[in-house]
Amino acid sequence: xxxxxxxxxxxxxxxxxxxxxxxxxxxxxxxxxxxxxxxxxxxxxxxxxxxxxxxxxxxxxxxxxxxxxxxxxxxxxxxxxxxxxxxxxxxxxxxxxxxxxxxxxxxxxxxxxxxxxxxxxxxxxxxxxxxxxxxxxxxxxxxxxxxxxxxxxxxxxxxxxxxxxxxxxxxxxxxxxxxxxxxxxxxxxxxxxxxxxxxxxxxxxxxxxxxxxxxxxxxxxxxxxxxxxxxxxxxxxxxxxxxxxxxxxxxxxxxxxxxxxxxxxxxxxxxxxxxxxxxxxxxxxxxxxxxxxxxxxxxxxxxxxxxxxxxxxxxxxxxxxxxxxxxxxxxxxxx
Amino acid sequence: xxxxxxxxxxxxxxxxxxxxxxxxxxxxxxxxxxxxxxxxxxxxxxxxxxxxxxxxxxxxxxxxxxxxxxxxxxxxxxxxxxxxxxxxxxxxxxxxxxxxxxxxxxxxxxxxxxxxxxxxxxxxxxxxxxxxxxxxxxxxxxxxxxxxxxxxxxxxxxxxxxxxxxxxxxxxxxxxxxxxxxxxxxxxxxxxxxxxxxxxxxxxxxxxxxxxxxxxxxxxxxxxxxxxxxxxxxxxxxxxxxxxxxxxxxxxxxxxxxxxxxxxxxxxxxxxxxxxxxxxxxxxxxxxxxxxxxxxxxxxxxxxxxxxxxxxxxxxxxxxxxxxxxxxxxxxxxxxxxxxxxxxxxxxxxxxxxxxxxxxxxxxxxxxxxxxxxxxxxxxxxxxxxxxxxxxxxxxxxxxxxxxxxxxxxxxxxxxxxxxxxxxxxxxxxxxxxxxxxxxxxxxxxxxxxxxxxxxxxxxxxxxxxxxxxxxxxxxxxxxxxxxxxxxxxxxxxxxxxxxxxxxxxxxx
Numbered sequence: 001x002x003x004x005x006x007x008x009x010x011x012x013x014x015x016x017x018x019x020x021x022x023x024x025x026x027x028x029x030x031x032x033x034x035x036x037x038x039x040x041x042x043x044x045x046x047x048x049x050x051x052x053x054x055x056x057x058x059x060x061x062x063x064x065x066x067x068x069x070x071x072x073x074x075x076x077x078x079x080x081x082x083x084x085x086x087x088x089x090x091x092x093x094x095x096x097x098x099x100x101x102x103x104x105x106x107x108x109x110x111x112x113x114x115x116x117x118x119x120x121x122x123x124x125x126x127x128x129x130x131x132x133x134x135x136x137x138x139x140x141x142x143x144x145x146x147x148x149x150x151x152x153x154x155x156x157x158x159x160x161x162x163x164x165x166x167x168x169x170x171x172x173x174x175x176x177x178x179x180x181x182x183x184x185x186x187x188x189x190x191x192x193x194x195x196x197x198x199x200x201x202x203x204x205x206x207x208x209x210x211x212x213x214x215x216x217x218x219x220x221x222x223x224x225x226x227x228x229x230x231x232x233x234x235x236x237x238x239x240x241x242x243x244x245x246x247x248x249x250x251x252x253x254x255x256x257x258x259x260x261x262x263x264x265x266x267x268x269x270x271x272x273x274x275x276x277x278x279x280x281x282x283x284x285x286x287x288x289x290x291x292x293x294x295x296x297x298x299x300x301x302x303x304x305x306x307x308x309x310x311x312x313x314x315x316x317x318x319x320x321x322x323x324x325x326x327x328x329x330x331x332x333x334x335x
Numbered sequence: 336x337x338x339x340x341x342x343x344x345x346x347x348x349x350x351x352x353x354x355x356x357x358x359x360x361x362x363x364x365x366x367x368x369x370x371x372x373x374x375x376x377x378x379x380x381x382x383x384x385x386x387x388x389x390x391x392x393x394x395x396x397x398x399x400x401x402x403x404x405x406x407x408x409x410x411x412x413x414x415x416x417x418x419x420x421x422x423x424x425x426x427x428x429x430x431x432x433x434x435x436x437x438x439x440x441x442x443x444x445x446x447x448x449x450x451x452x453x454x455x456x457x458x459x460x461x462x463x464x465x466x467x468x469x470x471x472x473x474x475x476x477x478x479x480x481x482x483x484x485x486x487x488x489x490x491x492x493x494x495x496x497x498x499x500x501x502x503x504x505x506x507x508x509x510x511x512x513x514x515x516x517x518x519x520x521x522x523x524x525x526x527x528x529x530x531x532x533x534x535x536x537x538x539x540x541x542x543x544x545x546x547x548x549x550x551x552x553x554x555x556x557x558x559x560x561x562x563x564x565x566x567x568x569x570x571x572x573x574x575x576x577x578x579x580x581x582x583x584x585x586x587x588x589x590x591x592x593x594x595x596x597x598x599x600x601x602x603x604x605x606x607x608x609x610x611x612x613x614x615x616x617x618x619x620x621x622x623x624x625x626x627x628x629x630x631x632x633x634x635x636x637x638x639x640x641x642x643x644x645x646x647x648x649x650x651x652x653x654x655x656x657x658x659x660x661x662x663x664x665x666x667x668x669x670x671x672x673x674x675x676x677x678x679x680x681x682x683x684x685x686x687x688x689x690x691x692x693x694x695x696x697x698x699x700x701x702x703x704x705x706x707x708x709x710x711x712x713x714x715x716x717x718x719x720x721x722x723x724x725x726x727x728x729x730x731x732x733x734x735x736x737x738x739x740x741x742x743x744x745x746x747x748x749x750x751x752x753x754x755x756x757x758x759x760x761x762x763x764x765x766x767x768x769x770x771x772x773x774x775x776x777x778x779x780x781x782x783x784x785x786x787x788x789x790x791x792x793x794x795x796x797x798x799x800x801x802x803x804x805x806x807x808x809x810x811x812x813x814x815x816x817x818x819x820x821x822x823x824x825x826x827x828x829x830x831x832x833x834x835x836x837x838x839x840x841x842x843x844x
Contacts (some may be wrong), residue, residue, distance in 0.1 A: 209430070217428065220427055
């Protein structure tokens, strides 16, 4: 008898320590928050608000999923925010000034992200520059280079009646109905697909496995005969690729890209990943957790104005949630 | 013993400033356990690293299975069948057992790793070794002993022919060591060539067939284990004779006052209702298996972990210890089992380390009084015979034994009266061990009261005046050294486990 009780107790404490438990807490908070906004504000209940929450989160989600990989290696990627603006600015510049076709601009935008990921990864894995410093440097670099190359040009991507503006439909499809025009957050489909794919990448492929292994014990991985350099760089390239995709998504969602912006985007993404249970010390993290973290931050971003709290409040509250998530995590795993 | 499978001849390796290997010879036969011995820094690990391609040799030849070989990295050595089970376990704690075993060579279908197949393979390996471990368990949840068995399983899965064990028992309890030896004997019978690096004499006698000794980067000689004595081996290692005889009677003066009294100490699951007394000039040994709650008791006593209850009396007066700061002020010091994490700051010099706990005594106004600091440090370096070129030497450049002396100095500077030594000689070579022992005896003689936690039975029997035995968080017995034997201690150290087992069986029936 006693044994079964002990076993149940052990199972319960194992569950409390599991990352699934942390995710359940976030889901509970999400539901409560949504319920609160729903009850407090009639305009929040509108369908368009839901669409707005979606549109708002795409680029953050992409960056957050991307940065989950360097975070799991025990690293970081601060270059995402300014990188995003830099790549989409240059993409826009190539279209507007040099007349490049849309598809080429998209390819270049993504390629720039991947390249920056490679540079970050090379600096961290090969030259042994601390990840914080390496990506801080590229963050500054991106912020500068975007403005210099485009000469302070404020970028736009095809919109309205322009040819190519249809690419925005990939994220926000406008359907004509009897009652008027109805936006469909098509981007959400891609995002869910992406979460599934990246979960598989993290848990079922070598790059994911070695990303975790690097964060867990890099030396051991090296002694196992694995080419750590390659996989370590790849983790940063995933982050870069996601930033590149985020740049395109950002361009598709917002009409104007202003040089010098973007700093701070990455902090939302990193915060979301950490709320989702990714450990800054490396070794553990999940894409689903990151997804939930982004949902939470985006819900706050969009929802708080409906209850009369502005963006400053949103930052303040996000900060508290971040601290709370990490503290709960520490308490769960404490002795 | 079978034919020679591996021969290293005239291996030479120089690092800047150090001649690490000076024309060393070594060979391994199939179906033998060949001990490689030597003090820390003698070159054992360097030799093995040259063998497995982590270092490149300057000269010499390695012949393996009749062919001359040179491995450029561990992967090539692995592929050829030479594998190291490392001293510092090379595990990725966040991954599962099977993921660890097959890291770097995961079976795949396209891009995807076939975890199910990996688990099945790992299960087969464990069955082969008669080990009961779930391949899906997260590595960090396993005990050190089980993690090591995973490393062995990993070695075998590489179709190894030569397995190198680098101090495999450093963190194991006596029962776990026995289990390990069963596995090693089994491997030997199956024809594996086994290299066994260890500092522990009794293990060498127990498990190995031949012993090769190195000293200061040189090969000294090889002995047949059966035909030599411990003293022969130690002589070759250090060039002098050390005897490891147990203490026969307590050295504590009759009527020595009780300095520390602990009553009904409770702290979590690992410390349940622990009571004991410690007298002036006494060395109180804490024996038990790893995980018996000895370190936890010490940490709770020292205020490093919260306690749920219990009274602590120093010199008969009740004291309230809530943090290490309180403990230090009450005259208690704690020398952690994990020196590098809790004991010293590796990248600082001896002076800075020695005065770390008492820096407030070495300030003049806002500044640190450097001459005073240096004087105090020098005093203890001399007293403890710390081997160092100077007191401004970085601690990371010292040997394990001398690092331990710096930690001791730190607490002597602090004038502690009650010293807790947690595994004081872990990772320290034979010669330095002797010095640490002498030092502890001197400290006791000078009136310090010492608690010594140790997992080495010989150390417990040799040093203690009295022995407290713990098992699963409880004190299961107390023995005077005059009546203590290895068997009695083991019985107490496993008592609770046996009781629970029999209880479980009764319930089952």
